[in-house]
Amino acid sequence: MPGSSSPSGTSPARLVFLGGVGEVGRNMACLELSGRILLIDAGLSFPHAEMPGIDLVLPDFEYVRQNADRLEAVVLTHGHEDHIGALPYLLREFSLPVYGTALTLALLHGKLEEHGVRDRAEFREIVPGREVSAGPFTMRFLRVTHSIPDGVAVAVDTPFGTVLHTGDFKLDQTPLDGRPTDLSALAEEAQRGVHLFLSDSTNAEDAGYIPSERSVGPVLREIIARAPRLVVLACFASHIHRIQQAADAARDANRMVAFLGRSMHQSVDAARRLGYLDVPLENVIPIEELENMDPANVVVISTGSQGEPYSALSLMAAGEHKFVKLHPDDSVILSSSMIPGNEPAIHRVIDGLYRTGADVFHVPTVPVHVSGHAAADELRFVLSLVKPRWFIPVHGERRHLSHHARLARDVGIPAERIIVAEDGDVVEIAEECRLSDRVPAGMTLVDGIGIGDVGEFVLRDRRRLAADGILVVVVAVDAHHGDLVAGPDIVNRGVVDDAAVEVLEEARNLVMLSLKESAAQGVADRSVLEQNIRRTLRKYFWETTKRKPAVVPVIMEV
C-alpha cells in the first residue's frame, strides 16, 4: 500500500468523532496517525427550539485543545456551514494549514476575514485526483457532486488500508458543470483496498435515487416562462448550480436577474470569479431598480428559503420588504428543502406568501428542488462499489445512521463490521476496528459574542422562564430585629397578566403573612425566610393557576 508503514502498537490509527454522528450538523472528526491529528471538516449547527437565545452551536473543542501539539491540518470536504462554519472559532485558538478546493477556500476566505482570523489559516488548495501529504497523512481527493460545487471525498492511507470519507455527496452523473461524482476514482480506491469507509447518511431513510440537479432546470424554465408577472426564486446562496439554472431560465424568458441577500451576493461573486457561475453582467440589475422595471421582465434570486426571520423572503411574506412588494399573479419559487426544525418558520413564510396573492411553488407539490445527499439506492451502490472491510455511517442523527447500517447489511457487509458511532466515540483502527474510548464532545453554544458561557444550567433557566415565568419577591427587613421595613414588592414576568392585580395582591398578602408567621416563630435566618416565601407562593400559584413559576425571594437587610 502506498504511503503505509508497518502496523505499530505504539502509534495506532484512530478516529475521534467530535460532531456529526448521532446529531446532525457540526461535522468534525479527527483522523489520527503516528500520533498526529488530521481534522476532517469543522462545521457548526443551528440551535433547535430547546435552545432559546442561542445563535450558533459549535462542536466542543476540548479534545483538540488537549491535543493541540499533535494537530497537523484540517481538510474541508466542501463549503457548507455544517462543514466549515466552526473553523473561524477553531482558528482563534489554533493556527492551521487548511486544505480545500478552490470554491471552498474562496467562501472560507470572506468568513475568516470577517472574524479577523484569516492570517491564522494557511490555505492549501487541493485538486481532485492529485495526491498530497501532510505529515504522516497521504491524502487523495475524489470529486463528488453535492448541492454546492467543488465537493470532495477524502482518502487517507493507513497501515491497514485506506480510510475513505465521502463528505456530503450524491451520485449525480449529469451535473450542471459536467463534473460528476468520480465513480472511477471510487473504484480505484476499492482496488487499493478500503479498510474503513465513512459515508453520508443524511438521506439513508429515503428510498431510490435522488434525481440529477439538471432535472430542476426544465421545471424552473416552465414556471418562469409562464409567469405573468414578477418571479422570486429563493434558494441557498451557495447552491451555485441552482442559481445558474434560475439565471438561465430567466434569460430564456428574456428576464433580467436581481440578486438579493448579503450571502447571495458574496457567494455569487466568489463563484463568478472562479468561473463556476456564468451570468452575464448585462443580464443583472441591482435590486433597487426593480421598481423601475416591468415586473414581468425580472427574476429575483433571493436568500431566505429556510424562513429565517428578517430574511428577504420573510419580509416579502410579511409585506415589509423595502424593494420587493408582492402582488397577485406574482410567482414565488422555494427552490430548497426544509431543514428539519425549520418547518414551522418555512410554513409561516409560505402562508404569508400565499396571502399576498402570489402563487407559490415548492416541494413536494412541484419538483423545484432535488436533494444534494444520496438516497438509499445510491448508498447501496457506493457500498457495493467501494467494498469496504469496515463501515461507519456518518452525517446523520441516530436513525439515519441505523438505517444506513441496515443498507450496508443489505449489500452483504457483515453486521459485526459495521460500527454505529456517536459524537465523542473513539474508533481504534487496526486489522479489527472497534469502539475503544470516549472523549469530551458535545455542544459549545454561541450566544451573542459569548462562546461556551451559556451552558445547560442557563438553558434550563431559560426554558423554565419560558414555560412558567418568574416572580421576584423583594422585601427589606430590619437587620437587627428582622421586622419588615419595606415591601413585599413582586416582579411578575411571564406568569400572569399584570392586569391580574388581585392575584398579585393576594400573593403580596401571603408573603406578608408568611413573614409574620416566621417572626412569631422567632425565625430570623434569611435562607429559612426565603424558603418559606418560596413555598408559600409556589403553593398559591399552583392552586390558583396550576403553574409553577420560578419564585426568587430577595431579602434585603437594612
Next chain:
Amino acid sequence: MPGSSSPSGTSPARLVFLGGVGEVGRNMACLELSGRILLIDAGLSFPHAEMPGIDLVLPDFEYVRQNADRLEAVVLTHGHEDHIGALPYLLREFSLPVYGTALTLALLHGKLEEHGVRDRAEFREIVPGREVSAGPFTMRFLRVTHSIPDGVAVAVDTPFGTVLHTGDFKLDQTPLDGRPTDLSALAEEAQRGVHLFLSDSTNAEDAGYIPSERSVGPVLREIIARAPRLVVLACFASHIHRIQQAADAARDANRMVAFLGRSMHQSVDAARRLGYLDVPLENVIPIEELENMDPANVVVISTGSQGEPYSALSLMAAGEHKFVKLHPDDSVILSSSMIPGNEPAIHRVIDGLYRTGADVFHVPTVPVHVSGHAAADELRFVLSLVKPRWFIPVHGERRHLSHHARLARDVGIPAERIIVAEDGDVVEIAEECRLSDRVPAGMTLVDGIGIGDVGEFVLRDRRRLAADGILVVVVAVDAHHGDLVAGPDIVNRGVVDDAAVEVLEEARNLVMLSLKESAAQGVADRSVLEQNIRRTLRKYFWETTKRKPAVVPVIMEV
C-alpha cells in the same frame, strides 16, 4: 328544495369561521339561518413553539358569547380533539344539544364527565342517512371514512340550496368496517344541488390518492410475524381500525396484546362497548404481566406516537418505562404520521428507540401508516361529483386552502366562485356568496387552569425571558435622602452562568456608580433612577455579551 323557505333579506344565511381555516386545528364554524346558529364542530389545537407554557389552544368564543341567545345546537363531525376538544370549555358557558354519531358521543361522554359538564350537553345521536331537524336547520349526515370510525359529512338546507361540509374525510372504499365514504349520498346531494361546498384541505398539497386503511394490515402482519422478540406499536388511541389491524396481526402471530396508555384504554373500552373493535378478552393481558411473559409472545399497543413528553413511548425511548424495557431485537412500529410541529420530539423518540438496539419501523421508510385525509386526486374527484356552485376550502393552513382552491379551478369551478376564507371571516350565503364581514376570532390560551388569562403580553414576556433571560436589580435607598442603604443585589436567571461572577460583580459596580452619579446630580425620582439603572446594565450586557436581557430595577425606599 326540501326544507327551504324563500330567500329573505331580513334573515340571510351566513357562515362564520371561528377556527380551522388559515390555521390548522380548532375547527369551529357557525352556520346561521333565520337568525339561529348551528355550530359545526368545536375543536382545539395544540400550542406551537412560540407559545411556551401553554397547554391547549381554544377558539375565541367571543362571537358565540355575543350571540348566545341565537345558539341552536352543535353538530360534531367526528371524535378527534381538533373537532370536539373545545366543547367541554364551551359547555362551561352554554348548555347545548349536541349531535354526533355513537362513537363520537361515547368518546365525548368521558371527556365531559372529567370536566364536570356532562349535564350541560343534551346528546342527540345521529345516524348517517337519516334526516334530522334542529330549529330552522334540516340536516342530513353522510358517512365518511377517516382515521377514526363513525365520521360524517353534514348537509344543511338553505333557501339557496344545500350547504355541504365534509368534516375530515378520505375516499377509502375498502375500509376495515365495510362502511366506506358514501359516494351515492354525495351524488344525491349533488342532485339536490349543492349551493356551497366546504371540503377538507389537509392533504391538498399531496398528489394522488391516499391508500386504503386496509393496506396497512399486511405490512403490520409481516413485521409482527417476523419479529424475533417484543413488538411495540404506537398509534393514536382513537384510531380504532389501526388498533384492530394490529390486534389481528398479533393474533395471527399467536401473540397476546397489552394496551398501554390512559387514552388508549378509554378509547378501546368505548369502541369495544359499541362493537367497533373486536379483540377477544382472552387475547389481552394487562401490561403489568409483560415481565412474566416471553416477549416474543406479546404486542404492546401504546400511545405516544407524537413524541409527547412522559408518554409511554417517550419513556421507553429513554429506558425509563416501568413495564416496558426495550432490548436489541425488539421491534417498535410508529404507526402514525407526524403532526406538523411535532417532528423534533418524534425524531428524538425515534433516535432514542434506535439507541436501545430495537429495530424501528416508521413512515416513509416502511408503509406502516396511511393518512386519514383525502389527497389531491380524491379532492378533485369529490369536487367533480358534488358539482357545487360555490366552494370554500376548509381545514388547513393558508397554503393548503390555496392549493385546494387550485384543485377546484382544475376541475372547472370558476375562480370567482371559490372563496379562500380565514378565521374570523363571515361569508354571506345568498345566490351570490361573498366575504362580508369580520368577527372576533383567534386563540384563547389555556395554561394550567387559566383560560384566556395568558395573552400576547405574557407570551411576549416569556419569549423574551427565554431568548435573553432576566436581571432583577434590587437596591434599598433611604426614603428621605435617597442614599443607598443596601444592595444592589442582582438576580440573574438565564442571562449568564452564575459562575460568571466577575461579570455580575462588574454589573453591581456599574449600578452603584449609576446611583452615585444620580445622587451627585441631585436625582431622587425613582422612575429616573430605575431608568438609569436599566440603561446602564443594558449597555453593559450588550457590549460584553451582545445579549439583551430584561433588566428590572426594584428600588425599595426604607
